[in-house]
Amino acid sequence: MDIFIQQIVNGLVLGSIYALVALGYTMVYGIMGLINFAHGEVVMIGALTALSVINKLAGSGLPGPVVVLAGLAVAVPVCMATGFIIERIAYRPLRHAPRLAPLITAIGVSILLQQVAMLFWGRNYHTFPAVLPSAPHQIFGAALTDVQIIIVLLAAATMSGLWLLVNRTRLGRAMRATSEHPAIASLMGVDVNRIIAFTFVLGSALAALAGVMVSANYSTAHYHMGFLLGLKAFTAAVLGGIGNLGGAMLGGVLLGIIESLGAGYIGDLTNFCWWSNHLPGGTGAGLCEQFGDRGFLGSNYKDIFAFFVLILVLVFRPSGLMGEKVAERA
Amino acid sequence: MKAPMLAVKDLRVAYGGIQAVKGIDFEVGTGETVCLIGANGAGKTSTLKALARMLPASGSILYRGGDISHCPPHALIGQGLTLVPEGRGVFARLSVEENLDMGAYHRAAAADIADDLARVYQLLPRLKERRTQLAGTLSGGEQQMLALGRALMARPQLLLLDEPSMGLAPLMVRKVFEVVHSIAEQGVSILLVEQNARLALTVSARGYVMESGLITLADRADRLLGDSRVRQAYLGGE
Numbered sequence: 001m002d003i004f005i006q007q008i009v010n011g012l013v014l015g016s017i018y019a020l021v022a023l024g025y026t027m028v029y030g031i032m033g034l035i036n037f038a039h040g041e042v043v044m045i046g047a048l049t050a051l052s053v054i055n056k057l058a059g060s061g062l063p064g065p066v067v068v069l070a071g072l073a074v075a076v077p078v079c080m081a082t083g084f085i086i087e088r089i090a091y092r093p094l095r096h097a098p099r100l101a102p103l104i105t106a107i108g109v110s111i112l113l114q115q116v117a118m119l120f121w122g123r124n125y126h127t128f129p130a131v132l133p134s135a136p137h138q139i140f141g142a143a144l145t146d147v148q149i150i151i152v153l154l155a156a157a158t159m160s161g162l163w164l165l166v167n168r169t170r171l172g173r174a175m176r177a178t179s180e181h182p183a184i185a186s187l188m189g190v191d192v193n194r195i196i197a198f199t200f201v202l203g204s205a206l207a208a209l210a211g212v213m214v215s216a217n218y219s220t221a222h223y224h225m226g227f228l229l230g231l232k233a234f235t236a237a238v239l240g241g242i243g244n245l246g247g248a249m250l251g252g253v254l255l256g257i258i259e260s261l262g263a264g265y266i267g268d269l270t271n272f273c274w275w276s277n278h279l280p281g282g283t284g285a286g287l288c289e290q291f292g293d294r295g296f297l298g299s300n301y302k303d304i305f306a307f308f309v310l311i312l313v314l315v316f317r318p319s320g321l322m323g324e325k326v327a328e329r330a
Numbered sequence: 331m332k333a334p335m336l337a338v339k340d341l342r343v344a345y346g347g348i349q350a351v352k353g354i355d356f357e358v359g360t361g362e363t364v365c366l367i368g369a370n371g372a373g374k375t376s377t378l379k380a381l382a383r384m385l386p387a388s389g390s391i392l393y394r395g396g397d398i399s400h401c402p403p404h405a406l407i408g409q410g411l412t413l414v415p416e417g418r419g420v421f422a423r424l425s426v427e428e429n430l431d432m433g434a435y436h437r438a439a440a441a442d443i444a445d446d447l448a449r450v451y452q453l454l455p456r457l458k459e460r461r462t463q464l465a466g467t468l469s470g471g472e473q474q475m476l477a478l479g480r481a482l483m484a485r486p487q488l489l490l491l492d493e494p495s496m497g498l499a500p501l502m503v504r505k506v507f508e509v510v511h512s513i514a515e516q517g518v519s520i521l522l523v524e525q526n527a528r529l530a531l532t533v534s535a536r537g538y539v540m541e542s543g544l545i546t547l548a549d550r551a552d553r554l555l556g557d558s559r560v561r562q563a564y565l566g567g568e
Contacts (some may be wrong), residue, residue, distance in 0.1 A: 170431075170435070173424065173428055173431060173432060173435075174432075174435060176421070176423065176424055176428075177421050177424060177432050180421050180422065180423055180424070181419055181421060183384055183403075184415060184419040184421070185421075185432070186384075186403045186404045187382060187384070187403060187404075187406075187407065187412070187413055187415070187419075188404075188407060188432045188433060188435045188436070188480075188484075189404050189405075189407040189408055189435045189436030189484075190404055190432075190435060191402075191404045192404070
């Protein structure tokens with residue numbers, strides 16, 4: 001039971017990060033129908049930029065939280081600028097091109113950013129210095145660090161702010177109008193190009209925050225980290241219903257929990273002895289003897305769960321949990 | 331006729347290799363209601379879209395004396411030129427009131443906007459009843475009312491109306507035209523595109539008949555209503 005609660009807690013932390021990244025995917029998709037596959041790389045740039053600053057300041061005697069905040073304060077504008085530039089030079093010229101063109105461009109931008117990051121930060125893993133308290137609290141039998149608590153709270157606060165921005169402000173109204181009918185929003189005086197640029201910049205700011213969180217959570221960052229993280233966040237966005245903000249938040253948290261539980265139990269689930277102990281009548285006891293009491297797959301196979309979820313969603317509910325029917329958009 | 335609100339010369343619109351509008355001249359006077367009638371595919375909607383800068387066009391478009399043929403589309407509404415597009419174009423996933431607020435997006439003075447909202451609700455009480463509802467849940471007629479209300483929130487000087495009667499039940503068509511008439515009475519210039527030629531000519535001072543991208547007839551509305559060619563082609567004989 002302790003393992004179960006621990007994995008739920010870990011999943012919530014991970015899911016908060018996925019949700020922040022998934023929001024970037026879903027906002028851009030909602031407003032221009034584009035899957036920005038380079039978004040994961042923006043997270044990576046945010047993480048590495050912040051780490052560079054944090055490592056510089058780590059020995060300076062400043063308090064740890066200040067050091068991390070300084071890293072975040074540099075990473076956010078760097079990512080916002082990156083998002084702005086990507087939209088301006090890679091996607092805007094393709095605004096009216098067939099849909100495959102911007103998609104392939106997105107993959108190209110993703111590769112380009114990875115290579116640039118590799119030149120800049122090298123191939124090494126960069127470690128997050130121990131500037132934050134890491135002694136865990138015990139809550140309901142689960143260990144939880146301050147960093148994890150802050151990740152969940154900060155993600156929740158950021159997402160609430162985003163929700164208010166989109167649903168309660170003039171700018172958010174213009175974003176929703178643009179996402180539905182760009183040409184008519186333009187008739188209403190909305191400068192659609194500015195709204196699209198703003199959407200990229202906003203998504204990139206969330207990506208920077210997620211990048212700092214993920215590197216603090218795993219204590220590491222490297223130039224290749226954006227790829228898998230981006231794919232998982234994309235999966236979360238699809239799970240929730242791409243284009244739907246609430247869906248991205250829900251999908252992110254769900255995916256985090258699924259992955260975490262999967263990592264916790266994959267050893268048992270691929271162990272014949274575990275099955276024979278739990279199935280009525282000890283079914284499979286022979287296989288248990290034959291293969292021994294061990295799981296075939298360890299928690300390093302946790303990544304398969306996200307893609308398992310992606311396949312299930314695409315087969316059984318392509319519009320996602322909270323998405324509308326795909327046909328309505330066409 | 332008073333000084334023209336809109337003066338169009340040699341307007342040509344081509345897209346996808348098709349010449350939809352082949353060089354037309356027309357005018358809309360200040361405070362005047364003018365209609366553009368003609369069969370499906372005559373180029374009426376293309377003309378309006380070109381005026382709203384949604385389609386590339388050549389020729390000169392003088393609006394209140396200034397050339398707007400190089401103006402970006404989102405800058406027109408601030409100059410008082412508003413299009414109510416064919417098919418209404420309400421934002422289905424925004425509430426009725428949010429749709430109306432979008433009409434005033436370019437305006438800054440919150441007090442004035444609140445006044446205008448009250449005026450629109452007075453003119454279209456149905457919208458007030460449904461203000462929190464998503465626009466996509468409204469009936470076709472209500473959506474047309476919303477599109478008109480949204481356009482009014484922009485404080486237009488020239489309103490371009492594209493087929494406001496399309497797809498509506500006869501009773502609703504009459505209501506929509508009552509609203510159009512009351513907008514005209516407030517002094518707003520209107521360029522109306524309609525397939526329902528009789529109705530359009532009844533509310534207009536002048537009319538233009540378009541055929542295959544060209545204007546073939548231009549006259550006072552009452553004379554067009556009596557014209558044998560118009561009666562034959564667009565008013566169902568008699």
